[in-house]
Amino acid sequence: MPELPWVEKYRPRRLSEIVNQEDAIEKVKSWIEKWLHGNPPKKKALLLAGPPGSGKTTTVYALANEYNFEVIELNASDERTYEKIARYVQAAYTMDILGKRRKLIFLDEADNIEPSGAREIAKLIDRARNPIIMAANKYWEVPKEIRDKAELVEYKRLGVRDVMNALIRILKREGITVPKDILYEIAKRSSGDLRAAINDLQTVVVGGYEDAKQVLAYRDVEKTVFQALGLVFGSDNVKRAKMATWNLDMTPDEFLMWVDENIPHMYLKPEEMAKAYEAISKADIYLGRAQRTGNYSLWKYAIDMMTAGVAVAGTKKRGFAKFYPPNTLKMLAESKEERSLRDSIIKKIMREMHMSKLEAIETMKIIRTIFENNLDLAAHFTVFLGLSEKEVEFLAGKENAGTIWGKALALRRKLKLTKREEEKVEEKVEEEIEEETEEETEEEEIEEEFKEEIKGKEEKKKEEKPKEKKKGKQVTLFDFLGKK
Ligand SMILES: Nc1ncnc2c1ncn2[C@@H]1O[C@H](COP(=O)(O)OP(=O)(O)OP(=O)(O)O)[C@@H](O)[C@H]1O
Numbered sequence: 001m002p003e004l005p006w007v008e009k010y011r012p013r014r015l016s017e018i019v020n021q022e023d024a025i026e027k028v029k030s031w032i033e034k035w036l037h038g039n040p041p042k043k044k045a046l047l048l049a050g051p052p053g054s055g056k057t058t059t060v061y062a063l064a065n066e067y068n069f070e071v072i073e074l075n076a077s078d079e080r081t082y083e084k085i086a087r088y089v090q091a092a093y094t095m096d097i098l099g100k101r102r103k104l105i106f107l108d109e110a111d112n113i114e115p116s117g118a119r120e121i122a123k124l125i126d127r128a129r130n131p132i133i134m135a136a137n138k139y140w141e142v143p144k145e146i147r148d149k150a151e152l153v154e155y156k157r158l159g160v161r162d163v164m165n166a167l168i169r170i171l172k173r174e175g176i177t178v179p180k181d182i183l184y185e186i187a188k189r190s191s192g193d194l195r196a197a198i199n200d201l202q203t204v205v206v207g208g209y210e211d212a213k214q215v216l217a218y219r220d221v222e223k224t225v226f227q228a229l230g231l232v233f234g235s236d237n238v239k240r241a242k243m244a245t246w247n248l249d250m251t252p253d254e255f256l257m258w259v260d261e262n263i264p265h266m267y268l269k270p271e272e273m274a275k276a277y278e279a280i281s282k283a284d285i286y287l288g289r290a291q292r293t294g295n296y297s298l299w300k301y302a303i304d305m306m307t308a309g310v311a312v313a314g315t316k317k318r319g320f321a322k323f324y325p326p327n328t329l330k331m332l333a334e335s336k337e338e339r340s341l342r343d344s345i346i347k348k349i350m351r352e353m354h355m356s357k358l359e360a361i362e363t364m365k366i367i368r369t370i371f372e373n374n375l376d377l378a379a380h381f382t383v384f385l386g387l388s389e390k391e392v393e394f395l396a397g398k399e400n401a402g403t404i405w406g407k408a409l410a411l412r413r414k415l416k417l418t419k420r421e422e423e424k425v426e427e428k429v430e431e432e433i434e435e436e437t438e439e440e441t442e443e444e445e446i447e448e449e450f451k452e453e454i455k456g457k458e459e460k461k462k463e464e465k466p467k468e469k470k471k472g473k474q475v476t477l478f479d480f481l482g483k484k
Pocket residue numbers: 006007008010011012017018019020021050051052053054055056057058059135136137166194195198
């Protein structure tokens with residue numbers, strides 16, 4: 001299973017560990033100390049401005065850690081920011097397990113504050129009884145009213161050398177080495193964005209050096225595509241969503257793959273997921289038609305469906321959104337073991353749900369979301385698909401895997417599977433994993449095998465399988481959800 005992202009694992013906890021931003025740190029420290037000595041600074045807000053991944057957010061959390069503040073993190077693009085700041089600027093101490101702590105308000109992406117709300121936020125800054133720190137990449141895009149109220153702290157762009165040193169430090173702590181030329185390539189591509197560099201390094205280490213060049217190439221694309229996905233999944237506003245593909249250096253069918261991949265991570269309810277999928281399948285139809293007829297004016301409709309159509313499908317996850325690259329690209333970053341687990345799960349879905357490979361891949365994405373969010377339903381799937389413990393871990397992550405596995409065992413007992421039958425299922429699973437890792441079956445062969453199976457082999461297999469299995473026709477996820 002993927003481990004903790006290195007950007008979090010190695011995020012400096014102390015101000016002294018932040019590299020090459022000494023002047024900025026000094027300024028921040030003397031400002032916060034004024035608050036603590038009962039003499040709030042004239043300017044009650046700080047504005048940390050500088051390139052992405054240069055240490056702004058890290059400074060805020062290290063500061064809070066050292067001076068015992070509770071960070072209230074808000075995002076300027078959240079429509080309710082004003083309301084939230086108003087709630088917290090006047091708030092007093094809080095008591096929690098860490099003792100008595102003051103609040104520190106951290107407003108990220110201050111360059112996204114709507115001009116219409118800026119004056120109100122500026123007034124709140126004047127009345128603040130708690131320190132407010134804002135961060136922005138583009139100082140000049142922060143509304144003037146806010147700039148005037150805040151003390152500016154500039155962050156430098158980190159150089160290739162700084163980035164390489166930071167990467168080497170991480171590798172030392174991990175006890176691994178990576179060829180210097182790859183490190184240099186990563187550092188150069190990052191343009192001083194240490195977050196991007198650390199993510200690249202982790203991807204390359206996990207995925208192996210052979211694919212490093214390919215992985216790094218798609219990282220370049222990722223920067224803009226993530227912003228585009230943010231527009232599609234970040235609001236219910238049709239106009240904003242339609243802007244997603246502007247400035248995007250990608251064809252509509254490529255972007256469609258990214259939207260497709262992220263639907264199950266962003267929508268909470270199966271019926272809303274279904275609506276979003278419906279929108280992209282319409283988009284897909286328009287794209288196909290444009291391709292066949294050469295009438296590329298149809299692209300506009302396709303783009304509207306895959307942006308606005310998806311945006312309005314329902315209630316999306318709030319807060320920090322983590323986006324994922326399309327399967328094919330992501331697979332490059334997976335280890336061999338992960339790849340073989342993925343394949344064996346896909347085969348089980350094909351077998352148990354009578355699906356084609358493509359459908360099974362799609363279904364696995366949804367199942368993965370279920371495993372991350374609904375442990376009971378995940379246990380049902382574990383039994384239904386006959387998953388192994390490792391496969392459960394692959395789908396659910398280390399943290400939840402144990403619970404799901406326990407629930408699945410209890411469920412199996414409840415379904416009155418005899419010990420013998422249980423062993424048979426486990427043996428079968430193990431055998432299959434072995435077979436699958438040993439022999440590389442050709443894709444057509446698998447398709448053939450399953451076509452045949454759908455046609456006439458159900459009867460023969462029936463005796464060997466647990467009772468609750470549905471046979472003969474394709475089982476959709478929604479059948480399964482409905483049955484539960
Ligand atoms: N100056 C630095 N010293 C040490 N680590 C750093 C520094 N800058 C960035 N990092 C590393 O990069 C990651 C991202 O940094 P951070 O979140 O502070 O960036 P940021 O400046 O807030 O970026 P953004 O503007 O994109 O939000 C952190 O987890 C940290 O590990």
